[in-house]
Amino acid sequence: MSALLEARSLTYAYPGGVLALAGLDLSVSRGRKLGILGPNGAGKTTLLLHLNGTLRPASGEIRFDGRTVGYGREALIAWRRRVGLVLQDADDQLFAASVAEDVSFGPLNLGLTDEETRQRVREALAALEIADLADRPTHMLSFGQKKRAAIAGAIAMRPEILLLDEPTAGLDRQGAALLLNELKRLSEAGTTLVFTTHNVDLAWAFADETALFSEGRVIAQGETSDVLSNPSVLAQAQLQPPLLVRLGMVLRDKGLLQGEAGLPRDEAQLLAMVGIGRR
Template identity: 35%
Template structure:
């Protein structure tokens, strides 16, 4: 669905943020992008959404290259939406209803169609009670929900999340994570930039590792986190489930499985199966 070919991006000060990135993302995939701060994750997202134009290379969406004029970018942003790490960089309207309406209105849709879309999105995210709330009075978690609503109102096929639970309390982190799961179940392709190894291990179909602007690997969570050299190079933490699993194997509590379970809950299930057979 998305093909990134030989992509470079150089900032005005000469910083090479991306270097020869090649990546294919299939429809419906759940992709976690990992790497240290400054590795190029956010720049890659801005290129995918057309905010930044690559210095070199190309991005194809459904086999068609991005066209960097007003019409082309409008069409792109109907297909690929981005939810920024800091929602204050995204929200600007006076109240929540106006905020969510802005994107569909900008597409030139009929007012009734826009109203229907906004009502549907607010209902699905359970934020109807915020409709007339000024956006600058919202909590951090509420702002994140409205930022997601902004994108959903555009009916995208792909959503990019840049550190979606950053700076959120545990309650709103769970809400946002649940929303993302629901988006995936609905068939939307979701790509997340995250530092959370435990979350990426449990959630992602594939993990993409970027460091110093270069794509180092794309593979399953088990293969990525099982590669100590790769983790060390990209400053990625080993997931807790993998630490516990290896400890149990070394202590001969369990025999080594075909592959490490992807969550603590799954590991507990494996242990219970062994002891209660």
């Protein structure tokens, strides 16, 4: 599968010489969900800021549809129309007086008419199930509502790729499940998703592909079922296999797994594979 977005040999250091990216390579395939995992300081967030042009590498390049991107004003505007970014802390992204005003900011900057902007705002709020919050002041939202409002602002731009930094961080189990369902719908509608996370169980259940980071480099990238079931590769990124992988391997060794479907990707699959819940 050809790459829609690529990072090639990226290097980047923060002031003081703190190296964040050290010759990093990454490939983002169209229409897929790519999870980026690694310990703190591995360069995950820094990479996302490069993938939408917020940061510019000291060396290396970003390629979109096979072409090297530019950093002039017009090139950046065109780039960010196609690649949206949602930061980990929604307070860093929400600034308007109300949710609807905040979501409308991007479309208005694209030069859309007021009616086109209102339509995009309605669609984005409905997609994230926060239409009832349109007139709510952003500072009066809950943490989970702020996350969804920030994502609504990004998808109102109708990007081809949506980058999300730790999208479920700070959410309770129910809030995380609701958000992931909404992201799944976006994916099914054709949006390519790239997200960072510390949670191997989340990546195992949600990501089509996984990239493992360590010391500013991608040390492995491939199908999630392959990457996250490889203990030796995970150890290099200071991670352990997901719980369902460990359970599945134990059950397989004991001959308790049914069928040839591989390891279970969620709780329902696990129960079905051991024959629980069937009538």
